[in-house]
Amino acid sequence: MSEERVLLAHGSGGRLSHELIRRVFLPRFAGEALARLDDSALLTFGEVRLAFTTDSYVVKPLFFPGGSIGRLAVCGTVNDLATAGARPLYLSAAFVIEEGFPFAELERVVAAMQEAAAEAGVAVATGDTKVVERGGADGLFVNTAGVGIVPPGVDISGHNARVGDKVILTGTLGDHGIAVVSAREGLSFATDIVSDVAPLNRLVAAMLAAGEVHVLRDPTRGGLATTLNEIARQSGVAITLDERSLPVRPGVRAACEMLGFDPLYVANEGKMVACVPAVAADTVVARLRGERYGENAAVIGEVIDGRPGRVYMQTAIGGTRIVDMLAGELLPRIC
Amino acid sequence: MSEERVLLAHGSGGRLSHELIRRVFLPRFAGEALARLDDSALLTFGEVRLAFTTDSYVVKPLFFPGGSIGRLAVCGTVNDLATAGARPLYLSAAFVIEEGFPFAELERVVAAMQEAAAEAGVAVATGDTKVVERGGADGLFVNTAGVGIVPPGVDISGHNARVGDKVILTGTLGDHGIAVVSAREGLSFATDIVSDVAPLNRLVAAMLAAGEVHVLRDPTRGGLATTLNEIARQSGVAITLDERSLPVRPGVRAACEMLGFDPLYVANEGKMVACVPAVAADTVVARLRGERYGENAAVIGEVIDGRPGRVYMQTAIGGTRIVDMLAGELLPRIC
Numbered sequence: 001m002s003e004e005r006v007l008l009a010h011g012s013g014g015r016l017s018h019e020l021i022r023r024v025f026l027p028r029f030a031g032e033a034l035a036r037l038d039d040s041a042l043l044t045f046g047e048v049r050l051a052f053t054t055d056s057y058v059v060k061p062l063f064f065p066g067g068s069i070g071r072l073a074v075c076g077t078v079n080d081l082a083t084a085g086a087r088p089l090y091l092s093a094a095f096v097i098e099e100g101f102p103f104a105e106l107e108r109v110v111a112a113m114q115e116a117a118a119e120a121g122v123a124v125a126t127g128d129t130k131v132v133e134r135g136g137a138d139g140l141f142v143n144t145a146g147v148g149i150v151p152p153g154v155d156i157s158g159h160n161a162r163v164g165d166k167v168i169l170t171g172t173l174g175d176h177g178i179a180v181v182s183a184r185e186g187l188s189f190a191t192d193i194v195s196d197v198a199p200l201n202r203l204v205a206a207m208l209a210a211g212e213v214h215v216l217r218d219p220t221r222g223g224l225a226t227t228l229n230e231i232a233r234q235s236g237v238a239i240t241l242d243e244r245s246l247p248v249r250p251g252v253r254a255a256c257e258m259l260g261f262d263p264l265y266v267a268n269e270g271k272m273v274a275c276v277p278a279v280a281a282d283t284v285v286a287r288l289r290g291e292r293y294g295e296n297a298a299v300i301g302e303v304i305d306g307r308p309g310r311v312y313m314q315t316a317i318g319g320t321r322i323v324d325m326l327a328g329e330l331l332p333r334i335c
Numbered sequence: 336m337s338e339e340r341v342l343l344a345h346g347s348g349g350r351l352s353h354e355l356i357r358r359v360f361l362p363r364f365a366g367e368a369l370a371r372l373d374d375s376a377l378l379t380f381g382e383v384r385l386a387f388t389t390d391s392y393v394v395k396p397l398f399f400p401g402g403s404i405g406r407l408a409v410c411g412t413v414n415d416l417a418t419a420g421a422r423p424l425y426l427s428a429a430f431v432i433e434e435g436f437p438f439a440e441l442e443r444v445v446a447a448m449q450e451a452a453a454e455a456g457v458a459v460a461t462g463d464t465k466v467v468e469r470g471g472a473d474g475l476f477v478n479t480a481g482v483g484i485v486p487p488g489v490d491i492s493g494h495n496a497r498v499g500d501k502v503i504l505t506g507t508l509g510d511h512g513i514a515v516v517s518a519r520e521g522l523s524f525a526t527d528i529v530s531d532v533a534p535l536n537r538l539v540a541a542m543l544a545a546g547e548v549h550v551l552r553d554p555t556r557g558g559l560a561t562t563l564n565e566i567a568r569q570s571g572v573a574i575t576l577d578e579r580s581l582p583v584r585p586g587v588r589a590a591c592e593m594l595g596f597d598p599l600y601v602a603n604e605g606k607m608v609a610c611v612p613a614v615a616a617d618t619v620v621a622r623l624r625g626e627r628y629g630e631n632a633a634v635i636g637e638v639i640d641g642r643p644g645r646v647y648m649q650t651a652i653g654g655t656r657i658v659d660m661l662a663g664e665l666l667p668r669i670c
Contacts, residue, residue, distance in 0.1 A: 004437070004438040004439070005434075005435045005436060005437055005438060006432050006433075006434060006435065006436040006437075006438060006441065006466055007434060007466070008434050008466050008468060009466075010432070010464065010466050011432070011464055011465045011466030011467075012466075017464060020464060021462075021464070024438075024441060024442055024445055025428075025445060025462060025464075028445045028446060028448065028449040028459075029428070029445075029448075029449065029452075029458070029459035029462070031458040031459065031460055033425070033458065033460035033461065034458075034459060034460055034461060034462065040461065041425070041427075041460035041461040043424070043425055043460065043482065045380070045383045045385070045484060046382070046383060047381070048380045048381060048383045050380070050385075050482075052425060052427065052460055052461055052482060053427070053461050054427035054428070054429045054461055054462065054463050054478065054480055055429065055463045056429040056430070056431050056463055056465050056476075056478060057465075058431060058465045058467050058471075058472075089378070090368070090376070090378055090387060092376075092387065092388070092389035092480045093360075093364070093389070094389045094390065094391040094478050094480075095391070096391050096393060096431070096476055097341050097345070097346070098341075099340075099341060099342060099343050100340045100341065101340060101341040102339070102340055102341075103339040103340060103341060103359075104339070106341065106359060107359055110359055110360060110363045110364075111363060113363065113364075114363040114364065117364075123364070123366040123368065123369075124363075124364035124366065124369060125366055125368035125369055125376035125378065125387055126368065126369060126375065126376040126387055126388050126389055127356075127360060127364070127369065127389065128389050128390045128391055129345065129346055129352060129355060129356070129360075130346045130391050130392075130393045130668075131341055131342070131343050131344075131345050131346030131347075131667070132346075132393050132473060132667070132668060133343060133667060133668075135470075135473075136393075136472075136473040136668075137393075137471075137472050137473065137476070138467060138470075138471040138472065141391075141431055141472070141476065143389065143391060143429050143478040143480075145389055145427045145429075145478075145480030147378065147385075147387060147482065149380060332466070332467070332468060333465075333467060333468070333471075
């Protein structure tokens with residue numbers, strides 16, 4: 001163990017990330033909020049319930065079709081707050097900058113943050129800047145933490161999936177991951193693919209107004225497959241997916257085939273997966289389809305009484321396969 | 336301007352850091368909380384007032400006499416919350432790790448965070464881990480954000496210094512900066528100097544119980560000189576210091592002389608500077624001296640009716656000089 005070193009896959013969001021959390025972080029930071037392993041912690045101050053979350057962003061390149069590290073840093077944290085059903089209100093913004101980084105690029109990043117914050121209706125309330133010498137960091141890393149208010153009565157958690165719930169996905173799979181990797185690698189066959197990075201708090205508010213929601217999570221690193229495995233474990237249920245119902249843009253599907261990727265494991269930054277009672281599913285989907293960022297919403301599966309933690313897929317050709325958590329690292333520095 | 340690049344001095348905490356904030360961040364993130372430029376933002380949720388802050392930590396080396404990046408990441412954010420008179424409650428912890436970083440070192444860092452969090456009485460409630468490829472970051476960067484509750488009636492801000500206030504420093508100057516630089520550079524003459532990095536929330540609570548406090552700030556990057564310049568600007572007052580009253584350990588003084596540093600500009604991580612009404616000063620200092628981390632507390636100057644934003648020092652030999660904000664970069668990656 002003293003010889004062990006951190007691998008890229010420890011940052012994948014998949015199996016090794018979970019191992020790292022369970023082995024290194026949970027034993028030391030043993031609090032109720034963290035132990036729930038939701039994307040946001042729930043903090044209670046008398047009558048006031050707040051969601052609190054953080055993410056560091058190390059995406060490469062800093063600018064990609066449809067977004068930038070700035071837009072990502074705001075939307076990613078807004079969306080993590082939204083997964084608790086919270087109304088995001090305040091962000092912190094902390095920059096680690098490599099010496100020699102162009103001022104003009106920093107200004108573009110900050111402008112993108114401002115624009116995304118305005119769209120989400122959040123304020124950047126506090127910040128920090130560190131500069132490290134040339135070679136000490138790769139251009140720019142951004143961290144945001146966020147605070148949002150959880151309305152009374154809202155109780156949304158990865159622990160709340162119930163047998164019979166329908167699984168809803170708010171749109172197409174894999175756009176962000178393929179957009180970033182195509183920009184990074186200069187892939188000519190994927191030039192029309194644009195990241196889906198977007199703040200989803202208004203979409204989530206519309207969803208909550210339409211019907212009861214048990215679970216919300218944004219399928220980022222590790223993709224939909226990893227996110228559903230997390231939900232199935234946390235709730236002690238099984239989930240089954242219908243492959244034919246999964247929305248994937250043709251360009252993303254083609255890029256995935258050429259690259260050998262499965263869209264189930266590719267990161268999204270503008271999508272939510274939800275578990276809702278079956279009776280509410282159609283109403284919720286109809287409402288989502290009328291909202292910005294929800295046009296391609298669909299029921300993609302359901303929560304079943306199977307082996308706890310297992311995710312299955314009914315394939316297009318009529319078979320069933322197990323969908324596991326991401327193993328290894330598919331796309332480093334995707335967010 | 337399109338040619339301009341970020342310099343190490345933009346991360347110094349001194350004049351160029353302030354320029355960066357005023358030029359790039361404030362115009363884009365124009366909210367009331369940020370515009371106050373206190374170390375913590377004050378957020379109001381009905382009757383509940385919270386302090387919210389963030390810092391990234393890029394200290395090099397990761398382990399130094401008296402502390403580590405882990406202890407620093409907890410204490411620095413706890414202390415920023417304490418400068419608002421808040422009771423720190425929850426932290427986030429986000430790690431950017433270079434591929435190949437030893438697991439055993441990560442575990443030491445996390446253990447140090449746990450220990451400091453326990454001492455401060457705060458919980459790590461949420462977190463994130465990213466891994467970047469070899470050469471993409473220098474070992475490990477840690478970001479913490481923090482949330483604390485501001486008790487009713489407490490109103491502490493860099494804007495609140497009043498003419499006649501006494502300036503109190505809770506202990507000796509420069510220990511952290513000299514400990515880190517001596518570890519980094521292998522300075523044999525400074526081997527007995529230990530960082531002062533410590534959580535000061537209990538010390539601050541004792542101070543608030545002893546008397547009225549107008550301003551609290553922790554003199555980290557840029558040192559006491561920069562912090563006092565910030566307070567003088569924010570409050571539109573002048574401040575005068577008595578050089579003979581400044582507590583500096585002999586080893587730190589000797590190291591500063593050999594390195595050509597002025598202890599007024601060297602970073603501290605376990606000290607607070609406070610402005611308190613003159614009538615309360617002796618009581619507050621006496622109380623501080625009975626507390627852990629406050630043994631060397633002293634009145635070091637006062638707030639005067641002079642040119643707004645100016646800081647003066649009455650020197651040991653009877654002269655007066657202007658003490659400016661840090662210009663350039665004294666010690667990169669000190670925190």
